[in-house]
Amino acid sequence: MHDAHLRIIIHLLLAGFLLSGFAAGVYADESSAPDDIESQSSAPYVPGEVIVKYKDGTVAALAAEGTGPVALKALGAEVATDFSAEGLDNLQALDITGPISVKEAIAELENSPYVAYAEPNYIISLSLPETDPAGPDEAGDFSALAFPNDPKFADHWGLSNTGQTGGVSGTDIKALKGWEITKGSDTIVVAVLDTGVDYTHPDLAGNIWINPGEIPNNGIDDDGNGYVDDVYGYDFINNDNDPMDDNGHGTHCAGIIGALGNNGIGVAGVNWKVKIMPLKFLRADGTGDTAASLNAIAYARRMGADIISCSWGGKAKSQALRDAIASTNALFPCAAGNEGSDNDKTPHYPSGFDLPQIISVAASDAKDGIPAFSNYGATKVDVAAPGDWIMSTYPTSLGHQYVKMKGTSMATPFVSGLAALLLAKEPSLTPAKLKARIMDTVDKLPGFAGKTVSGGRINVYKALGGGGSTPGVIPIPGMSKPPRDLNGDGRYEDLNGNGRADYSDVVTFFKYMDWISKNEPVEAFDFSGNGRIDFTDVVKLFQSI
The missing domain is CATH 1.10.1330 (Type 1 dockerin domain)
Structure with a gap:
């Protein structure tokens, strides 16, 4: 009898090995030829603007006053922003108003013995994902699960995959089991650097960060942080105190991190309780620049953000952006990019900066593979997380309260959300330890082997100790x-x-x-x-x- 069963098992195993061989071939490199690497000189930048880092604080202070050994006036330049006040020592943004070009100004500045580096104010552009609007909540839409009772939770395969979208049941981040350990904490602050956040959204309003030192609409900088009436955060691209989302991308990311859970409407986020800090540095068309991102990062650091979620990036390698990230004590989950390319061959930033604060995120699909659009990299991309047609919140003013989107932009807030859950349980975790915990507890799967450093997709339950x-x-x-x-x-x-x-x-x-x-x-x-x-x-x- 045992021999008969053994023969059956051996036949099954042989069939499985053959099938697994075919599956493994899907992820083999199609070509060994290296991709063309876009040079820094071709990266788009804002005309007439330069970012400069001085070697000496005295020189930076004199430059801000219009004097000193670096002759800004001779370059037709003046200081537009002195980031030293924001904790980014000796770093300034310059306006070039004279006939000299940006490239010429950079060459002149870098010839000075007082200048550490100078670079353009690079343009940052979102690779805007496709959207699929969701219909209104209806009683029939409620999840069959006992909890949470959010009507569209059944559409959120990344949190609980039952095969509802044609995927494989169980290929999710194990949120349901993780929530048995913690659902988050309103003491943890996640800054969303993006197109803004709809802070009035009914599924987000209760989890929006509110500046405790600011009195709304009194026209006074009550907390002395340099920003007037920054109650819900700030808009650094339009320079005002209203970080409302006029694109949709930032609100979608925010909902993945922290849409209110078990509140009877919409969806649930990775965290049911958390504080989302809306920091807008991208316009309605999805474009912004390095200088605006530096201000946003400095604000997040000053105001106590624990995690800074960055669902954007590109080929431009900004030293100033790297320095700003390195100056913080926060984890930066960063999108790996949506070109379907190998980041080991064609670098992507800020996800590609070698910093302990950064964890680079690829997208996974509902069958635990990497979608064709997602970037990857055996040494440059750390983990994968759900990013293929993810249901989340959307600005009410744009016509739909919930939509599905796909991209590494969606995968990144899953990692931000997991980091927030970890801090809710273990508040003393440093950014480096958070990164290590997330990477060490992934589900190691064939689809991510050789495509990410960890070789896996995040698992909330395991990361939390389950x-x-x-x-x-x-x-x-x-x-x-x-x-x-x-x-x-x-x-x-x-x-x-x-x-x-x-x-x-x-x-x-x-x-x-x-x-x-x-x-x-x-x-x-x-x-x-x-x-x-x-x-x-x-x-x-x-x-x-």
């Missing part, structure tokens, strides 16, 4: 590590404890089935649900891989 071995589950003979529950369903599919579920686990289960039935908790290995350990469990495990 998904490990529990009392009663012990190592199987010959294994150095105990079995692991990788997806939070109470079944321990990783029998050899190596952090992934594959066909070696099926072989181990078959080989040690009698031992498992006598020494392990039945419920941990009862994959068929019949209340005992037998060959049906081996087959179910095989079918799940």
Whole structure:
């Protein structure tokens, strides 16, 4: 009898190995030829504007006064913004009003022994994702799940994938299990650097950060931070105190991080409780510039943001932007980009800066693969997160309260949201430790091997400390590590404890089935649900891989 079962399992395993071989081929490089790398000189920039970093603070102060050893007047230049006041020492933005070009001004400045570097004010442009508007909430739309009761939660496969969009059930971030540990905290602040946020949206208003030191609409800078009436954040591209979203991109990202959960409307975010700080530096058309991003980052740091979410980027390598990020004590989840290219060959920034604050994010789809649009990189892109047709919030003024979008822009706030959950549970985690925790607890899967540093898609439950071995589950003979529950369903599919579920686990289960039935908790290995350990469990495990 055992021989007959063994023959069946061997045939199944051979079929599985053949199928897995075909699947692995999907992700092979189609060409070994390197991509063309866009030079810095071709990156678009704002005409008549330069960013300069001085080596000495005295020189920077004199330059701001219009005097000193760097002859700005001779260049037809004057200081537009002195970032030193924002904690970015010796850094200034200049307006070039004379006949000299930006390139000529940079060359002159870099010839000065007092200048560390000079660069254009690079234009930052969103790769605007496609949108798919959602209909109104209806009673029939409510999720069949007992919680949360948000009507469109059933459409949010990234949080709970039941195969509802044609994907594979279970290929999600395990949010439901994670929420058993924490749903977030309103003490954690996530700055969304983007097109703004609709802070009046009914699914976001309760989670919007409010400046505690500012009295609304009194025309006074009450908290002395240099910004008048910045109650909900600030608009750094139009230089006003209203960070309302007139594009939709920022509101969509904000909803993924922290749409109110279990409130009977719309969707739920990765965090049910969190504070979203709206910082607008991109216009309605999705364009902004480095100088505006520097002001936004400086504001986020000054006002205490724990995480700074950046769903944007490009080919321009701005040293000033790198310096601004390096000056903070916050985690920066950054989008890897939507060109479908290898960031190891064609760099993308800010996601490609080698800084402990930055975690670079690719998109995953509902079948745990990397969509064709997503950038990737074995050494430059850290993790993957859901980014393919994600349901989230949208500005009411633009005609739809909820839409689906796709892009690494959507994947990034999943990581920002996970970081916020981690800080809610462990507030002392540094940016470097947050990054390490997120990367160390991914679900390692074939679709991300060789495409990301971690080789996996984020897992909320595991990052929060779930998904490990529990009392009663012990190592199987010959294994150095105990079995692991990788997806939070109470079944321990990783029998050899190596952090992934594959066909070696099926072989181990078959080989040690009698031992498992006598020494392990039945419920941990009862994959068929019949209340005992037998060959049906081996087959179910095989079918799940």
